[in-house]
Amino acid sequence: MLTENLKKAPFRKGDIIVYLVLAVAVLALFLTAGVSKKSLGFTAELSGNRVMEGDFEDKSVNFDSRYVQKIGEDVYKITSEKGYNVIFIDWQNNDIKVTETDCGTSKECTFMSLKSGDIICAPHSLIIRSLEREPIPIVG
Amino acid sequence: MCIYSKINKLIYKRLSILLILALALPLFGCNKSQDVALLGSPVTFYIATGVTEGSLPYDSLKYDLNGLTDRFNGIFSVEDESEISLYNTENGETVKISEDFYYVLSVFKDLYVKTQGAVNPQVKLLVDLWGFSKRYTEAGYYPIYPFDRERLNDGGFCLPNDKYITAFKNLADFSLLKIYEDKGYFVKKPQLSVTVDGVTYYSQLDLASAVKGYYLDKATEVFKKYDAKQYFLSAGGSSMYLYGKVWDLQITNPFSENREGYLSVKVENEFVSTSGTYENCYLLDGVKYSHIIDGNTGKPTESNIVSATVIGDSGILTDILSTALVNMGTEKAVDFMKTYPDYDYVLINADKSLTASVDVTYL
Incomplete structure (x- = not known):
């Protein structure tokens, strides 16, 4: 199903915006997610x-x-x-x-x-x- | 196409891209820490104030430190393509060398004379003969040179043949090596050779007893560049620089197999180096043989000092002197250090007695 849909769905210009937004979101998650550490x-x-x-x-x-x-x-x-x-x-x-x-x-x-x-x-x-x-x- | 089919197509496409991104991102993670190793030993540091871990200056500092380490490894490591390895295999009489190589040799030349041979970098063959080269610690060791010995059942070796000890000691006359500057830096190799059982050997250099200290001399410039205000830096654990405040430095217990603190000494803005017979040694018939070779005898040192720590304002000097003091023994070492009144020392003797020019505290 996934492969079929990927084949049927050609790459469009508007997709670039979606991918950029997703990339920034994931990157933000990596950069901002922290682990609280015990502070002495x-x-x-x-x-x-x-x-x-x-x-x-x-x-x-x-x-x-x-x-x-x-x-x-x-x-x-x-x-x-x-x-x-x-x-x-x-x-x-x-x-x-x-x-x-x-x-x-x-x-x-x-x-x-x-x-x-x-x-x-x-x-x-x-x-x-x-x-x-x-x-x-x-x-x- | 019905609406559900269109939505399905959209969702699957976006999700697949998101999945690829999520899996690929760790490959491009920032602030990847990289292990820095100088001649195979780790370089570590701790910055208390001035540069925050994870910041751009911190990353830049690490980058510069890596560059310095690469440069030193390219000169002083035992890897085949290093400058010292090429020097040791060079048959020519005069060899052109780098400024760093020249400087280290010049310091060794000076201290070789002052310590009357208690420190000698021209003992590489002796170090190898006595089983302290890197190849002995690697898995799969097997004899490759005529002077190599078979391993015993307990993993150790029998003592080397006396004829090789004598032969290689004759190659250790460091006074015959000459260095000079002439639009570059050069070393005139000592024309020394010995032939044992039809095989000819030439003198070789091992500068390990100076490199870590000299590295710290250069590394402090990196920390100064990035304005680190309080930090300590360690090269291989045996040479350190402590800066910016009074640090309570611990000296390793030479009588314990665990690397635990034994003494504490206060250090501020100084280099510290420790050499000891406990670091790399083996026992044979109840006798301990240390990696610190006395070039005057051709054998591992028989000194009563098990750990010598030197504190001062030069990394290379503290490094070389710590080795020299071990070879000298306590009495000569104390006398010798009078010629370095601005340097301090802590000598731990085999009977656990202590000789120090600075206040220390037992832990």
């Missing part, structure tokens, strides 16, 4: 410099007060000359959410979750990265 902690970097780090296991936070201020319960404001991002640390779910920012109209970082990968605010050069246990270097 996180770091926040501004322009590659670490300004904050937290440990989900012992619920501790360290930060550089020149760039980070605690403004509420588990809420921190990260500020640079490019702007600010307010983050909420969800200790229960080992997650970080950006709740407020002035990084433009799209504010894509507010839709990101640490469970799915790094949270990136490109206009502010901010990356919030999930930390798994760091490997131990061993020589010999």
Whole structure:
């Protein structure tokens, strides 16, 4: 049945659009489907410099007060000359959410979750990265 | 054609294309990690900050690292077409070599003199004679050279014939090799040969005790290019570079068959190399024979040091020195390292005593 129909159905110009849509859809599936991984902690970097780090296991936070201020319960404001991002640390779910920012109209970082990968605010050069246990270097 | 037939035709055609795409896509997946192997040993790295795994700079970094590894393998590996293999089979008196080859030889020339022969790259035939060449670890080994030995029932070998030990030791006079620059880089091969039972042998080079360290010297330039801020890089597990913060580096336990940590030492922005008699050795009649050959005796080292770690600002130097210290033994090694005051060392002795110029912690 399949072979017969393939033979009977000649290739048409309009089919190109269908195939392209299908290819993009499948590609998007590969690129975006992620596996949530258990995060043991996180770091926040501004322009590659670490300004904050937290440990989900012992619920501790360290930060550089020149760039980070605690403004509420588990809420921190990260500020640079490019702007600010307010983050909420969800200790229960080992997650970080950006709740407020002035990084433009799209504010894509507010839709990101640490469970799915790094949270990136490109206009502010901010990356919030999930930390798994760091490997131990061993020589010999 | 009825409507159901038309729909059927449409569905089957689209589904078949979708199926082909879904099956084919993994072949074109991005961020495919590729194993990088330097002289058959893995090159691994971990970047803590500066370059994110999966990003374009990360992929570019790996690509550049692969290119560097290919270049080094093309010069220093034991593969037939490598530069060193061609050198070893070249019968001519003067051979043109690459700048990398020349540089490694120049460092060896300097340290051969300073260590009074405790490090010697002109021992390839001795390494092979004692059973530490790659062909001995491959399945299907069988004797092909007059000096080869049959395998014993337990998989090992009897000791090599003394006449070959003496003959090949005579080929290990590295002072006779000369290098020079003249609109290119050249090496004047030592005109050394020995004839045993009618077969003539010539001196050959084995630069393995320097290549991993030198590779790291070059690899750090790649990491700098992509602005990796905190990372460590390992070539074959025995040479490393640690950068960007104070790392708690573990030194392997030489008394255990598992590759577990034994000591911890703090390292920041430095190269580290470890050589040891435990890495590649065999037992025969209760005596351990190590792959570290002493060119002065023509035999595996009889040193009391089972593991020597050197820490400093040059990959090639830490690599070569770690081997030299093993051959020297503890007393001479400690004395020798006074000539390198900016370098640190950790010597683990056969009786489990420790001699170190830096603070270490037992794990």
